[in-house]
Amino acid sequence: MTAASIYQSRVTTAEEAVKVIKSGDRIFLTGNVSVPQKLLAALVGHAPNIRDVEICQALTVGSADYVGPQMEGHLRVNSMFISANIRKAVQEGRADFTPVLLSEFPLLFKRGILPIDVAVIHVSTPDEHGFCSLGVEVGLTKSAAEAAKVVIAEVNDQMPRTLGDSFIHVSRLTHIVPVNYPIPEHIMTAEGDSDIIQNIASHVASLIPDGATMQLGIGSIPDAVLKFLSDKKDLGIHTELFSDGVIDLVNAGVLTNSRKSLHPGKIVAGFILGSRKLYNWVNDNPMVEMHPTEYVNDPFVIAQNDRMVAVNSAIEVDLTGQVCADSIGPKLYSGVGGQLDFIYGASRSKGGVPIIALPSVATLRDGTQASKITAMLKHGAGVVTSRNHVRFVVTEYGAADLYGKTIRQRATALIKIAHPQFHEELQRQAKELHYV
Numbered sequence: 001m002t003a004a005s006i007y008q009s010r011v012t013t014a015e016e017a018v019k020v021i022k023s024g025d026r027i028f029l030t031g032n033v034s035v036p037q038k039l040l041a042a043l044v045g046h047a048p049n050i051r052d053v054e055i056c057q058a059l060t061v062g063s064a065d066y067v068g069p070q071m072e073g074h075l076r077v078n079s080m081f082i083s084a085n086i087r088k089a090v091q092e093g094r095a096d097f098t099p100v101l102l103s104e105f106p107l108l109f110k111r112g113i114l115p116i117d118v119a120v121i122h123v124s125t126p127d128e129h130g131f132c133s134l135g136v137e138v139g140l141t142k143s144a145a146e147a148a149k150v151v152i153a154e155v156n157d158q159m160p161r162t163l164g165d166s167f168i169h170v171s172r173l174t175h176i177v178p179v180n181y182p183i184p185e186h187i188m189t190a191e192g193d194s195d196i197i198q199n200i201a202s203h204v205a206s207l208i209p210d211g212a213t214m215q216l217g218i219g220s221i222p223d224a225v226l227k228f229l230s231d232k233k234d235l236g237i238h239t240e241l242f243s244d245g246v247i248d249l250v251n252a253g254v255l256t257n258s259r260k261s262l263h264p265g266k267i268v269a270g271f272i273l274g275s276r277k278l279y280n281w282v283n284d285n286p287m288v289e290m291h292p293t294e295y296v297n298d299p300f301v302i303a304q305n306d307r308m309v310a311v312n313s314a315i316e317v318d319l320t321g322q323v324c325a326d327s328i329g330p331k332l333y334s335g336v337g338g339q340l341d342f343i344y345g346a347s348r349s350k351g352g353v354p355i356i357a358l359p360s361v362a363t364l365r366d367g368t369q370a371s372k373i374t375a376m377l378k379h380g381a382g383v384v385t386s387r388n389h390v391r392f393v394v395t396e397y398g399a400a401d402l403y404g405k406t407i408r409q410r411a412t413a414l415i416k417i418a419h420p421q422f423h424e425e426l427q428r429q430a431k432e433l434h435y436v
Contacts, residue, residue: 003130003170010176014042017152017175023051025117028109028144031060031083032241032271033184034137036122036154039177040066043120047074056114058105058140058335059083059218061186061273067095080105081335082326090332099326099382102240102338103297106143110294119148123168124159131167135159136183136279138166139240139270139293150174158182160279162272164289186273188223188243196359199396201225204311207353207392207399208232211259213305215239215342217312218273221357225311229254236260237267238305240297240338243274247281262304263289270296297338302345308352310342315358316372316381317393319411319426319435321402323356323385330380343385353392356385360395360419373418375429393417411435 001009018039021027027043030036044065047053055066055077064085067077077086077095081102089095100108108114121141123132132155134141145151145168153173157180170176197220204221205228208214213236216222226245229235236257237246246267249255257265270293272282282288295301302308314325315333327333346352361369373395377383391403393414400413411430418426430436 003126007126007170007176010173011178012175014038014177017177018042018046020150021050021053021118026054026056026114028116028119028148029055029057030121030137030141031058032137033061033186033273034122034135035060035062036120038179039120039152039154047071050074054078060085061184069094081337082332097332099336101336101341102293103341105140106292106294109144109147116144116148118150118152119145120152121145122154122156122159124161125155125157126170130170132170133161134166134168135162136272138162138290139296142292143294154179156180160283162282162288162290163286164291166290183279185275187275188220196396197221197224200357200394202228203394203399204355204357205229207355208309209307210234212307212309213238213260215310216242217339219313221313222311234259238302240270240293241273242269244278261306268296297341299341299345299348302342303348306350308346308349310346310354312339312343312356313358314356316374316377317356318374318377319414319430320407321387321390321410322377322383323390324377324381325384327382329378336384339384343389347389347391355392355394356390357394360397371418371422373414375426375433407435
């Protein structure tokens with residue numbers, strides 16, 4: 001059979017496709033802005049007919065009807081990263097969280113640790129050879145789809161065709177649901193005081209050398225950094241995700257990827273979050289290569305890029321350098337994501353610059369402020385980047401270089417970049433702990 005005839009023979013409706021999902025099945029759901037909306041809605045509609053179906057996922061953007069209280073006993077999410085739309089369900093015990101490095105997420109399925117019965121994915125229309133691109137979400141989806149017994153795919157006319165190790169053949173798609181709707185936009189916006197974000201970004205940019213290869217994690221700070229790089233030369237990208245900010249740098253001749261040690265001339269990523277403009281820009285763009293996350297986020301792959309710069313954020317950092325980025329005390333908030341993958345990879349890179357960047361204060365619900373540079377992490381807080389891995393910590397008050405420093409030196413450097421209103425208290429606590 002030709003690719004075209006295979007495709008036509010497998011076309012169905014979303015409602016019919018999800019009927020293949022049986023009680024007790026484990027599903028992989030592709031995420032980020034690539035969540036297959038029609039199939040997910042059909043699955044919610046089908047849920048009363050099935051029980052104990054596990055949905056494995058990472059970050060998802062959009063509606064979360066599938067984790068609503070009415071889904072209990074029918075659908076249960078097991079997420080490896082807690083996105084905002086499922087956070088309440090996880091914190092209330094109606095959904096599960098599995099801690100895992102992003103680089104190892106697809107390996108859970110690939111190695112049969114979490115065998116997948118059905119992968120629910122979202123792809124572009126096939127080319128003349130029958131290959132569909134996984135589009136804006138390749139990193140976490142490709143290996144899971146290859147490991148699944150059944151693959152249900154939304155084939156979307158508006159999904160960009162991204163290049164690289166990003167394709168799946170129509171013969172692997174068990175059920176095909178043609179759709180035509182825009183990929184959701186997800187614009188990186190400033191969180192809190194934009195002046196603070198800009199000051200942090202400026203300090204981060206000062207640490208980035210010409211010829212650097214950059215990873216920019218999720219959030220407003222990493223994206224803001226891009227606006228301060230116009231005077232740099234021959235920058236490159238190797239990252240789990242990127243957003244709109246790269247377009248201006250490419251057009252300005254700053255982001256050339258020419259000095260990358262690995263994949264020179266190419267932007268390498270696992271997924272994309274951004275605007276319609278970005279989705280149009282990546283479509284069939286040979287500068288952009290999408291790859292599975294177990295490759296992109298492998299610290300020993302990352303380390304092959306000389307001058308590797310990793311920029312990630314945190315919830316709080318203690319005076320010894322421990323970084324909490326996944327919980328507020330014991331309350332689960334997000335996940336490790338790719339932070340440790342890239343912090344460790346950058347630290348092993350020749351001339352690498354691993355950076356944790358965060359505002360110096362958090363505004364609490366009652367309007368009071370708390371220091372994000374703390375004497376000790378909150379009781380029950382998770383350590384994402386250990387004090388042994390951390391190097392640079394940046395706030396709006398500057399950068400602290402902790403590498404090779406004693407606890408006394410670390411505490412002193414971190415207090416200097418804390419908000420001035422907390423200096424005296426942090427100094428007192430550091431003395432009580434015998435840090436200084």
